[in-house]
Amino acid sequence: MRRLCVALGAIALAVSAFAAEIPPSDRRSGYDFMSRETRAMQDDDTANPGMLSVLEGGTLWTRKAGGAGKACADCHGDARTSMKGVAARHPSFDAARGRPVNLEQRINACRVDRQGTPPLAYESRELLALSAYVARQSRGRPIEIAVDARTQPFLDAGRATFHRRQGQLNLSCSQCHDDQWGRSLAGNTIPQAHPTGYPIYRLEWQAVGSLQRRLRNCFVGLRAEAYEYGAPELVDLELFLMWRARGMTFEAPAVRP
Amino acid sequence: MRLAAAVVAAWLTVGVAQAADSIPQSLTGAKGDPARGRTIVTNRHVGLCLLCHSGPFPEERFQGTLAPDLKGAGTRWSEGQLRLRIVDSSRINPATIMPAYHRTEGLVRVAPAWRGKPVLTAEQIEDVVAFLMTLKD
Numbered sequence: 001m002r003r004l005c006v007a008l009g010a011i012a013l014a015v016s017a018f019a020a021e022i023p024p025s026d027r028r029s030g031y032d033f034m035s036r037e038t039r040a041m042q043d044d045d046t047a048n049p050g051m052l053s054v055l056e057g058g059t060l061w062t063r064k065a066g067g068a069g070k071a072c073a074d075c076h077g078d079a080r081t082s083m084k085g086v087a088a089r090h091p092s093f094d095a096a097r098g099r100p101v102n103l104e105q106r107i108n109a110c111r112v113d114r115q116g117t118p119p120l121a122y123e124s125r126e127l128l129a130l131s132a133y134v135a136r137q138s139r140g141r142p143i144e145i146a147v148d149a150r151t152q153p154f155l156d157a158g159r160a161t162f163h164r165r166q167g168q169l170n171l172s173c174s175q176c177h178d179d180q181w182g183r184s185l186a187g188n189t190i191p192q193a194h195p196t197g198y199p200i201y202r203l204e205w206q207a208v209g210s211l212q213r214r215l216r217n218c219f220v221g222l223r224a225e226a227y228e229y230g231a232p233e234l235v236d237l238e239l240f241l242m243w244r245a246r247g248m249t250f251e252a253p254a255v256r257p
Numbered sequence: 258m259r260l261a262a263a264v265v266a267a268w269l270t271v272g273v274a275q276a277a278d279s280i281p282q283s284l285t286g287a288k289g290d291p292a293r294g295r296t297i298v299t300n301r302h303v304g305l306c307l308l309c310h311s312g313p314f315p316e317e318r319f320q321g322t323l324a325p326d327l328k329g330a331g332t333r334w335s336e337g338q339l340r341l342r343i344v345d346s347s348r349i350n351p352a353t354i355m356p357a358y359h360r361t362e363g364l365v366r367v368a369p370a371w372r373g374k375p376v377l378t379a380e381q382i383e384d385v386v387a388f389l390m391t392l393k394d
Contacts, residue, residue, distance in 0.1 A: 164365060165365065166364075166365045166366045166367075167364070167365075167366060167367055167368065167371075168356070168364060168367045168368070168371040168374075168376060169305075169356040169376070170347075170356055170357060170364055170365075171354060171356070175354050176354075179354075180323050180354070183321075183322045183323050184319075184320075184321055184322040184323075185308050185309070185321055185323065186301060186307055186308040186319045186320065186321050187318065187319030187320070188319075219368075220368070223367065223368050223370075223371045224365075224366045224367065224368055225366045225367065225368045225369065226368070
């Protein structure tokens, strides 16, 4: 009996020291941890506040802008076909920059390079609207992140950030999201941190926000220095999280508590 | 010479006791205040304890389920053992998720507002320990 306990203890220690990846059959979207009311709000397009942002994005999609006098639609046509699955495979490698870029950066690249307009600021109403509109076209599609020799180092960097203890509270993301998911952190159920629905409408914000905003919230919770919006470290973390959620169903615009 | 050896021996014993399982001496040299300790423990932004722990706090609606219930902590542990667990739980369990409440070294990317500061001051640690000692089964 004593022996068994020691052995079990050793196993428990080993597990917590080297947080194992969540097996595919156990992976759950944040949606699955929400109350019935919040799920109903996400499911009903007329009740989901994120849909207002999608609608606004649809208007911006066809609005001509910049020196080139071109709208997104002039080059990309009907987003329902041209943008299908696009958000579900971002961040993706951008040859010109030599690194992965997220959806917001991809949209801003088109604004600057193709439309000749200044980039939109992170969390600006317009950038959220355009990314919500593009993301909406991936709803129901599986997350597909292509990993090759070019993206591997960035994926590894994101993974390292996820597993590094940080902040005054000295916790890693993995210690909560791989090891403690489903348990209650002062009444909030800890989800698995799969970015299946961004941009989201978050009840706590009473607003739509990007994945980077959500990530920065968790850094602040650890009393860690949060990376600036658009920082390569955050994009690498996004890449890792999307890869970690590969195969899961994309559900933007999601609602979260 | 004899005296010096005795002092070294005493220091070593304290050191060993501390490394083993306990910090027997008060960090401030004084006893803490259990009433203030209770306020710290139940405050989500100061003690943070109820993020992870539950405890005998009927007025607190939201408590954590990541850690043992604090009820009976003063029976299970001595004052020195509690002090060590609050000061730096990782000295007992390196893989622990419980933050080290009175340590500033070995931390990474601490936000500027908290840099160089422990989560709780020595006085606050003593208050928390004094309060936990009142949690008898």
